[in-house]
Amino acid sequence: MAPTASSSSAPNAGDSKSRLLRFTGHRNFRQRLILSLVSQRPVRIDSIRPDSSSPGIRDFEANFLRLLEKVTNGSHVEISYTGTSILLKPGVIAGGKVVHDCSLTRGIGYWLEWMVVLAPFAKKELHLTLRGVTNMDGDLGVDTIRTVTLPHLTLFLPLDSLSTLASSLELRIAKRGSAPLGGGEVHFRCPVVKHLSTVNFVAPGRVKKIRGIATSTRVSPQMANRLIDAARAVLGRYIPDLYLFADVYRGEDSGKSPGFAITLLATSTTGAIHSAEAASKATDPGLPEDLAQSAARMLLEEIASSGCVDRSHQPLVLLLMALSPQDVAKCTMASPTANAVQMMRDLKEALGVSFKITPASDATTALVDGAEDDDAEEEDEQKKMLQKLANPELFAYSCVGVNFGGFKKVG
Structure with missing residues (x-):
């Protein structure tokens, strides 16, 4: 479990030292660096894997720091000799055109997930090109x-400019690349905004459709079809509006290593999105049928947890709520994950934002339309799943934002 953050300030220290954020451990490494940039407070992280056989930061963490230096102007990073401590003095989020080669030990999502948060606050529109592994288990x-x-990001973009922003907010997958050699390439473009808008998303709604994409690189295109057939066999009995399609890349666009992956998402009547994904491992790819069934069951777990935001995106939404205007932002979610709890602790430390969490007993349950709960032949697991769907444990999260304005020049 990640240790609780604690601030450190010396009574006679200068202003910069008194504003220093201090954390310990390697967990939540990226979110703490991002919080340093948006709060404009230097951050020091100590005791990074001190007892490991190879102590200190890993190659992908150092690579993430290099990306931060590219997208910012004036940031200064100090890494201790052993690598177990780092100090980041934040600069201005500059944006512009950035090309970065990601470490092949993690998926591109490890870098892109938090760049999505920084991009709207940049000085200039961010055009980011990342190269590496496009799908990897764990990211x-x-x-x-x-x-x-x-x-999820568009929920926080101003409504009056959403129509003009929609065209400039995009993620284009130019090449796909599987582990271990990668070879994938994505292009991310995000506009800058003066301020976010306040979110009020409290009705999860009912799941009305499920969509999915099966991808394969350097393997037979039949692998994608096998993924689709196996996922459809699990999900088809729950909802009629089910559409899964194959996205097969060939030649140079398929990267340097064989692999396959599947991404599934369920959309509700109110626009809530729940997702699940699974990607083959480089060492033991396994059968595509097993991979697809695992992803389908994970999606049903996400639907069962309900809420307006899926569990993997809780920290991101909580951060954006804290950066919103000084008004009450509300969102209904499932019980907080360990990462979400740590995010709320870190937000209290860095921005002084506290969250109020209350049971959302009146929230609309996310029942799946067309579920066959009257089938006497159903297995026990499916019955338990349906009971959980009917009575999800939901909470209303609310806070008052700090009205972060970013670095865009006004005028």
């Missing part, structure tokens, strides 16, 4: 970021 895939993360 958000580029398809999930395109179909789930970006719609």
Whole structure:
């Protein structure tokens, strides 16, 4: 479990030292660096894997720091000799055209997930090109970021400019690349805004459709079809509006390693999105049928947890709520994950924002239309799932934002 953050300030220290954020451990490494940039407070992270056989920051964490230096102007990073401590003095989020080669030990989503948060506050419109592994188990895939993360971001974009922003907020997948050699390439473009808008998303609604995309690189195109057939066999009994399609890349656009992945998302009547994904491992790809069934069951778990935001995006939404105008932002979500709890602690530390969490007993349940709960032949697991769907544990999260204005020049 990640240790609780604690601030450190010396009585006679200068202003910069008194504003220093201090954290310990390697968990939530990226979110703490992002909080340093949006709060404009230097951050020091100590005790990064001190007892490990190879102590200190990993290659992908150092790579993330290099990306931050590229998208900002004036940021200064200090890494201790052993690598177990780092100090970031934040600069201005500059934006502009940035090309970055990601470490192949993590998926591109490791970098892109938090760049999506920084991009709207940049001085100039961000055009980001990332190269590496597009889908990897443990990190958000580029398809999930395109179909789930970006719609979550649009909830916070001003309504009066949404029509003009829609065309300039995009994620384009130029090449796909699987582990271990990667070879994928994505292009992310995001406009800048003066301020976010206040979110009020309290009705999860009912799931009305499920969509999915199966991808394959350097393997037979039949693999994507097998993924689709296996996922449809699980999800088809719950909802009629189900559409899964294959996205097969060939030649140079298919990266340097064989692999396959599937991304699934369920959309509700109110626009709430729940997602799940699974990607083959480089060492043991396994059968596509097993991978698809695992992803389908994860999606049903997400639907069962209900809420307006899926669990993997809770920290991102909580951060955007804290950066919103000085008005009460409200959102209904499932019980907080460990990452969401740590995000709320870190937000209290960095921005002074506190969240109020109350049971949302009156929230609309996210029942799946067309579920066959009267089938006497159903297995026990499916019955438990349906009971959980009918009675999800929901909470209303609310806070007053700090009205972060970003670095765009006014005028």
